[in-house]
Amino acid sequence: MDWNTLKGLAEEAEKQKTSLGNLVYRGETEDYDGPELDIYERMKQNWLVMKEAVHTGLNKPQKSRGGMIGGDGAKLHIYANSQKTLSGLIIEGVSRSLAVAELNAAMGKIVAAPTAGSSGILPGVLTMLEEKLQPEEKKIIMSLFTAAGVGSIIAQKASLSGAEGGCQAECGSAAAMAAAAAVELSGGSPTQAINAVALSLKNNLGLVCDPVAGLVEVPCAKRNALGAANALVAADMALAGIVSVIPADEVILAMGNIGRIMPETLRETAKGGLAQTPTGIKWQEHFSKL
Numbered sequence: 001m002d003w004n005t006l007k008g009l010a011e012e013a014e015k016q017k018t019s020l021g022n023l024v025y026r027g028e029t030e031d032y033d034g035p036e037l038d039i040y041e042r043m044k045q046n047w048l049v050m051k052e053a054v055h056t057g058l059n060k061p062q063k064s065r066g067g068m069i070g071g072d073g074a075k076l077h078i079y080a081n082s083q084k085t086l087s088g089l090i091i092e093g094v095s096r097s098l099a100v101a102e103l104n105a106a107m108g109k110i111v112a113a114p115t116a117g118s119s120g121i122l123p124g125v126l127t128m129l130e131e132k133l134q135p136e137e138k139k140i141i142m143s144l145f146t147a148a149g150v151g152s153i154i155a156q157k158a159s160l161s162g163a164e165g166g167c168q169a170e171c172g173s174a175a176a177m178a179a180a181a182a183v184e185l186s187g188g189s190p191t192q193a194i195n196a197v198a199l200s201l202k203n204n205l206g207l208v209c210d211p212v213a214g215l216v217e218v219p220c221a222k223r224n225a226l227g228a229a230n231a232l233v234a235a236d237m238a239l240a241g242i243v244s245v246i247p248a249d250e251v252i253l254a255m256g257n258i259g260r261i262m263p264e265t266l267r268e269t270a271k272g273g274l275a276q277t278p279t280g281i282k283w284q285e286h287f288s289k290l
């Protein structure tokens with residue numbers, strides 16, 4: 001079996017008539033010396049921290065450490081629940097992702113999935129789907145193994161680091177991981193899950209890392225918000241049977257290549273992009289005087 005490609009994983013899962021999550025979980029337990037329960041329980045702990053982060057982010061909004069952001073997730077959550085939104089249920093997942101990313105910027109407790117900067121996307125998407133679909137908890141935990149499997153292959157073949165590959169590697173990867181988990185949670189096939197990865201990641205290719213004043217606040221939190229929307233739309237497209245012309249494994253390689261040629265100014269150095277707009281520079285000057 002080919003553990004190094006999403007295609008290999010999906011083919012094996014289809015052959016065994018199991019989910020990607022089950023396959024990844026079994027692979028993890030084979031490489032692990034301790035009791036099987038430990039791996040499951042550790043993932044469950046991650047899930048509980050994600051849920052708590054959504055709750056705290058929505059109900060106890062705080063200003064970020066730098067003071068540039070805070071409270072928008074809660075604002076959007078109220079809007080999502082009180083008005084007809086233009087983007088339907090998606091905006092509920094988006095509000096939660098934003099709230100968790102804001103919590104991260106306020107030094108709250110989050111799960112780096114795959115990184116702290118992109119920590120809002122999976123919890124926002126999955127807690128919204130938990131309410132909508134009401135699956136057994138075990139199904140959600142297994143969908144997190146699916147996300148982990150996708151993240152692990154991206155880490156091997158490209159990168160999960162903004163400093164190395166731009167925000168496509170952080171928020172782009174998190175959205176791709178969430179898209180696959182969302183497909184699995186919604187009853188889609190492993191092949192549909194990896195198609196969601198391709199559809200999601202394709203549309204984040206080239207996304208630069210340009211944090212204002214070098215802080216993980218602006219544009220990071222809003223990129224988490226839009227990352228959640230991307231994940232949910234990609235999952236719906238894959239569930240509808242849409243197939244990415246460029247397969248997921250090739251999209252991942254393309255992402256790695258783009259990261260390698262991305263200028264250093266756009267890889268977390270705060271020397272380009274939004275960080276160097278007049279407003280970005282004003283914030284930078286503000287912090288340098290503190």
Ligand code: SF4
Pocket residue numbers: 117118161162163166167168170171208209210211215216217218219220221223268
């Ligand atoms: S802009 Fe950079 S620091 Fe911010 S989330 Fe994206 S990769 Fe992380």
